[in-house]
Amino acid sequence: xxxxxxxxxxxxxxxxxxxxxxxxxxxxxxxxxxxxxxxxxxxxxxxxxxxxxxxxxxxxxxxxxxxxxxxxxxxxxxxxxxxxxxxxxxxxxxxxxxxxxxxxxxxxxxxxxxxxxxxxxxxxxxxxxxxxxxxxxxxxxxxxxxxxxxxxxxxxxxxxxxxxxxxxxxxxxxxxxxxxxxxxxxxxxxxxxxxxxxxxxxxxxxxxxxxxxxxxxxxxxxxxxxxxxxxxxxxxxxxxxxxxxxxxxxxxxxxxx
Numbered sequence: 001x002x003x004x005x006x007x008x009x010x011x012x013x014x015x016x017x018x019x020x021x022x023x024x025x026x027x028x029x030x031x032x033x034x035x036x037x038x039x040x041x042x043x044x045x046x047x048x049x050x051x052x053x054x055x056x057x058x059x060x061x062x063x064x065x066x067x068x069x070x071x072x073x074x075x076x077x078x079x080x081x082x083x084x085x086x087x088x089x090x091x092x093x094x095x096x097x098x099x100x101x102x103x104x105x106x107x108x109x110x111x112x113x114x115x116x117x118x119x120x121x122x123x124x125x126x127x128x129x130x131x132x133x134x135x136x137x138x139x140x141x142x143x144x145x146x147x148x149x150x151x152x153x154x155x156x157x158x159x160x161x162x163x164x165x166x167x168x169x170x171x172x173x174x175x176x177x178x179x180x181x182x183x184x185x186x187x188x189x190x191x192x193x194x195x196x197x198x199x200x201x202x203x204x205x206x207x208x209x210x211x212x213x214x215x216x217x218x219x220x221x222x223x224x225x226x227x228x229x230x231x232x233x234x235x236x237x238x239x240x241x242x243x244x245x246x247x248x249x250x251x252x253x254x255x256x257x
Contacts, residue, residue, distance in 0.1 A: 025058040025059055025060055025067065025094065025095040025097065025099060026059070026060065026061045027057070027058065027059035027060075027061065027066070028058055028099060028100070029056050029057075029058070029100070029101070030056065030057040030058070030059060030066070031054075031056065031057075032057070033057050033066055033068070034057070034059060034066070036064060037057075037059055037064050037065065037066045038064065038065055038066070039057060039065070039066045039067070039068040040065060040066070040067055040068065040093050040094060041068045046069055046070065046071065046086060046091060046101060047069075047070045047071050047072050047101075047103075048072075048103070048104070049072075049075070049076065049079055049104045049106075050071075050072035050073065050074070050075065050076075050104055051072075051073075051074040051075050051076045051104075052072075052073045052074045053070050053071065053072060053073055054070075054071060054072075054073040055068055055069070055070060055071070056068075056069050056071050056101065056102075057069070058092075058094070058095050058099050059094075060094055060095070063094070065094055066094070067092060067093055067094040067095055067099075069099070069101060071101045071102045071103070072101075072102050072103055072104045073102070075104035076104070078106065078107055079104040079105060079106055079107060080104070080105055080107055081102055081103070081104060081105075082102075082103060082104075082105045082140065083100050083101070083102065083103065084100065084101055084102075084103035084105070084140060085098050085099070085100045086098055086099050086100070086101060103140065105138070105139075105140035105141075105142075106140065106141060106142030107138065107142065108138035108139075108142055108143070108144045109142075110144070111136045111137070111138040111144035112136060113133075113134060113135045113136045114133045114134045114135070116133070117131040117132065117133045117151065118131060118132045118133065119131050119153060120153050122167070122168050125167070127167060127168045128153070128156075129152055129153045129155075129156035129171040129172065129173070130150055130151075130152065130153060130156075130160055130162075130168045130171055131150065131151050131152070131153050131160075132148055132149070132150055133148070133149045133151075134146045134147065134148055134149075135147045135148075135149060148162065150162050150168065152170070152171035152180075153171070155173065155174075155180070156171040156172060156173055156180070157171070157172060157173070157174050157180035157181070157184065157185060157186045158170045158171045158172055158184050158185070159171075159183070159184045170184075174186040175188075175194070175196070175197050175198045176198060177189050177191075177192045177198040177200070178192070178194075178198040179223075187223055187224070187226070188221070188223065188226050189223065190220050190221055190222070190223050190226075191218060191219070191220045191221060192221065192226065193221055193226040193227065193228060193229055193231050193232060194226075194227065195227050195228075199229075200218060201218050201219035201220060201221060201229070201232035202218070202219065202229070202232065203216050203217065203218055203219075204216075204217045204218070204219055204234050204239075206241055206242040207234065207239050207240070207241065208239065208240045208241075208242075209239065209240070210240060211240045211244040211246065212244070213240065213242060213244070217234070217239060219232035219233055219234060219235075220232070220233065220234075220235045221233070234249055235249065236248075236249045236250060236251060237249055
């Protein structure tokens, strides 16, 4: 039987020697070409509006090949040297993942974030209880991007949100005899209970603050746990029954009714 040795040349077998988009680059922003690596110059013009340039290498440890990228070393007047992420891998010859390079970004003429909240900003439109603050970021092209943040005004409960379709939402006044809880929602004051309306605890049967039975006693609550009527209790203290007899509650929170 004859043995055949098949020699496959890259050009004959159609295997390209280009590394475009073949590997992610494990070595990022190398200032010098690492030893035992070869380089491929990038001619895509990633450096733009530079006062001076330098070379950086983005290398694949698989192919031992580096993409030599011309980047900005300094910027002209009106620009600032920042970092820019190149996400369009079609601009790269080796790396199939994004790379980050020094880049000259145009300065914004006016792009300062608010330092204080605008209070009750939608009250005139019929939506009281919302404050707004703008955070502004200078884009690399010199345009200013503004992002609005919202919160509930003092005395309003909830978590503020806003949509262009429906406007502001999420903030409301607490019910009567209630208060706002940090992070949204509300609670009822001591002596009240409820999950949507704060209702006063009922009278304690046949119990008074005076021996002439003219000052009836209402129950109280612990404000951190008063969602239902069973949370109402008779607080520690001196009381009188319907016959004028004095009695004392010694332990707060144990005499539920």
